[in-house]
Amino acid sequence: MSDLHAEVSLERPDFRLHVELEVPAGRVLAVVGPNAAGKSTLLQVLAGLARPTSGSVRLGERVLTGDGLHVPPERRGIGLLGQDPLLFGHLSLLENVAFGPRAAGMRRGPARESAARWLERVGMAGLGDRRPSTISGGQGQRVALARALAAQPQVLLLDEPLAAMDAEAAPEIRQLLGDQLRATRTTAIVVSHDILDAALLADEIMVLRDGEVVEHGRVAQVLAAPATAFTAALMGVTLVPGRARGGNVHTVWGPVPSEIPDGVRCAVRVPPAAVVVTGERDGVPARVRWLEPAAGGIRARLIHADGADGAELLADVDPAQVAPGLEVGATVGVRLDPGRVSVGAG
Numbered sequence: 001m002s003d004l005h006a007e008v009s010l011e012r013p014d015f016r017l018h019v020e021l022e023v024p025a026g027r028v029l030a031v032v033g034p035n036a037a038g039k040s041t042l043l044q045v046l047a048g049l050a051r052p053t054s055g056s057v058r059l060g061e062r063v064l065t066g067d068g069l070h071v072p073p074e075r076r077g078i079g080l081l082g083q084d085p086l087l088f089g090h091l092s093l094l095e096n097v098a099f100g101p102r103a104a105g106m107r108r109g110p111a112r113e114s115a116a117r118w119l120e121r122v123g124m125a126g127l128g129d130r131r132p133s134t135i136s137g138g139q140g141q142r143v144a145l146a147r148a149l150a151a152q153p154q155v156l157l158l159d160e161p162l163a164a165m166d167a168e169a170a171p172e173i174r175q176l177l178g179d180q181l182r183a184t185r186t187t188a189i190v191v192s193h194d195i196l197d198a199a200l201l202a203d204e205i206m207v208l209r210d211g212e213v214v215e216h217g218r219v220a221q222v223l224a225a226p227a228t229a230f231t232a233a234l235m236g237v238t239l240v241p242g243r244a245r246g247g248n249v250h251t252v253w254g255p256v257p258s259e260i261p262d263g264v265r266c267a268v269r270v271p272p273a274a275v276v277v278t279g280e281r282d283g284v285p286a287r288v289r290w291l292e293p294a295a296g297g298i299r300a301r302l303i304h305a306d307g308a309d310g311a312e313l314l315a316d317v318d319p320a321q322v323a324p325g326l327e328v329g330a331t332v333g334v335r336l337d338p339g340r341v342s343v344g345a346g
Contacts, residue, residue, distance in 0.1 A: 001025035001185060002061075002154055002187075003022060003024050003025050003059075003187075004021075004022070004023040004046070004057075004155050004187055005022045005023075005057070005058045005059075006019065006021050006022075006045070006046060006055070006056070006057045006058070007019075007020040007055045008042075008045050008052040008054070008056070008057060008065070009053050009054045010041065010045060010052045010053050015036075015041075016211050017038040017041050017042065017045075017052075017211040018211060018212060019038070019208070019211075019212075019213055021213075021216075023155075023187055023204075024187075025060075025185075026185040026186070026187055027187060027188075027203045027204070028181055028187075028188045028189070028190060028201055028203050028204075029188070029190070029202060029203070029205070029206060030189075030197060030198035030201065030202035030205045030206070031190070031191045031205075031206050031207075031208060032191075032192060032193065032198060032205060032207055032230075033207055033208035033209055033230065034230055037208040037209050037210065038208050038210075038211040039191045039208055040159055040191065041211075042191075042208070043080065043157045043159050043189065043191060045057065046189070047073050047076065047078050047080045047157055048064065048065070048070065048073040048078070049073055049080075051065065051070055052065060059076070059077065059155065064078075074103075077153055077154040077155070078154065078155045078156075078157060079100075079148045079151055079153035079157065080156075080157045080159065081144055081145065081156065081157070081158050082159040082160065082161065083159070083161065083163045083164040084164070085132070085137075085140040085141050085143060085144035086144065087132040087140060087143060087144060088132070089131065089132050090131075091131075092129050092130065092131060093119065093127055093128050093129070093130050093131070093132065094112060094115050094116060094119065094129065096132070096143060096147050097114075097119060097146045097150050098112050098150070099151075100147060100150050100151025100152075101115070101150055101152075103151075104151065114150055115128070115146070115150060116128060118146035118147075118149060118150045119143070119146055121146065122142040122145055122176060122180070123142060124139065124142050124143060136169075137164060137165065137166075137169070138165055138168075138169030138172070138173060141162075141164075141173050142173065145161075145173070145176065145177060145180065149186065153186065155186075155187045155188065156181070156186050156187070156188040156189075157188070157189050157191075158177075158189070158190045158191065158192075159191045160191055160192055161173070161177065161190070161192075162174055162177075162194065162197065163192075163194075174201065175200075178200055178201050181201065188201075195223070195234040198223070199219060199223065203219065204216070204217065204218055204219060205218075205219045205222050205223070207228060207230060207231050209228065209230060214227075214228050214230075215227050215228055215231055223235055225269070225342070226239070226269065227267070227344070232269065236271065236272060236314065237269050237270065237271050238270045238271075238313050238314055239268070239270075240252070240253060240267070240268040240270055240311075240313070241265070241267060241268075242256070242267070242343075243264070243265055243266065244258055244260040244261060244263065247259070249266045249268055249343050252306075252311045253270075253284050253304070253311070253334060253335075254335065256268050256336060256338055256341055257338050258343045266343050266344065267343070268336075268341050268342070269341060269343075269344065270336060270341050271340060271341075272294075272299060272314040272315050273316050273337075273340055274336055274340035274341045275302070275313050275334060275335075275336065275337075276315075276335040276336070276337055277300065277302075277317050277326070277332050277333070277334060278333040278334070279333055281333060282335075283335040284304070284305075284333065284334045285304075285305035285306075285331055285332075286302040286303060286305055286313070286331070286332055286333070286334045287302065287303050287305055287329065287330070287331055287332075288301075288302060288328050288329060288330050288331075289301040289303050289312075289328070290328055291326070291327070291328060296316075297316050297317050297318050297319050298316070298317045298319060298326075299314060299316055299317075300314070300317055300326070301314055301315075302334060305331060313334065315334070
């Protein structure tokens with residue numbers, strides 16, 4: 001096993017990617033970010049499918065890109081698994097999984113035996129003779145995972161591997177993927193929009209925005225105290241700007257007690273459960289932008305009645321406490337529960 005290190009820049013007419021990362025051998029990095037942040041482009045650079053404008057990619061002491069070198073994808077020892085399993089339709093499932101070992105020089109018999117073991121590991125035992133057209137999408141993703149791991153890549157890149165899965169298949173494939181990555185100690189990078197993928201699969205998380213890294217750290221630390229609006233939104237949390245003064249952080253939604261020194265700009269992390277929706281005259285006035293069902297109640301998106309900058313909140317409302325006038329477009333009062341918010345430097 002080898003560490004993966006990259007420091008790359010890629011410039012296009014309408015986009016610039018600049019990323020520095022290091023994934024220790026046997027560890028998993030989750031890469032998240034909004035659409036067009038550069039996540040898939042980063043994986044293409046690491047896999048050798050795109051050549052960066054400058055920089056380098058190293059696997060251990062081996063230079064894959066840089067110093068005048070650009071090792072082609074098939075010689076990198078890096079596997080790429082995306083939303084589409086991309087199985088070979090003319091081959092059986094067994095031969096699909098055996099393809100990687102065969103391409104690496106393994107004889108047909110041992111390659112087929114290895115493939116059979118991998119199919120068993122991913123819950124597809126006894127189905128090796130079937131063709132890809134005869135199985136479900138979830139089963140196809142299982143076979144694609146077996147094929148990727150059977151090739152014994154030094155690094156596995158996963159580009160939204162669960163995005164095309166239905167609600168029943170995704171948890172099973174996620175659990176299977178986590179089990180196999182841990183069992184094989186495969187170094188991996190997982191690109192995803194789903195915070196569960198980061199929380200359950202990864203050791204560290206990196207947040208990309210507009211081609212730049214805006215957050216990077218241990219998963220638990222980043223998710224417990226998100227520093228960007230995007231990461232906060234993944235957690236269902238709103239970041240509200242404020243400034244410390246007189247033992248409080250003052251925000252457009254009212255003061256929050258804090259011991260932060262006067263004058264410091266802050267970010268108040270507000271989960272939906274910390275937002276108390278009251279009568280129109282009790283609290284800060286806000287307009288209801290939309291309502292939708294949520295676990296155990298109703299979730300409301302609220303906007304400050306004065307349209308103050310960045311003044312939106314998510315609120316979870318108990319159905320038993322919903323006032324008759326709570327509807328889209330209505331004006332309500334809002335208070336923050338100081339015991340349920342947290343304050344950090346902003």
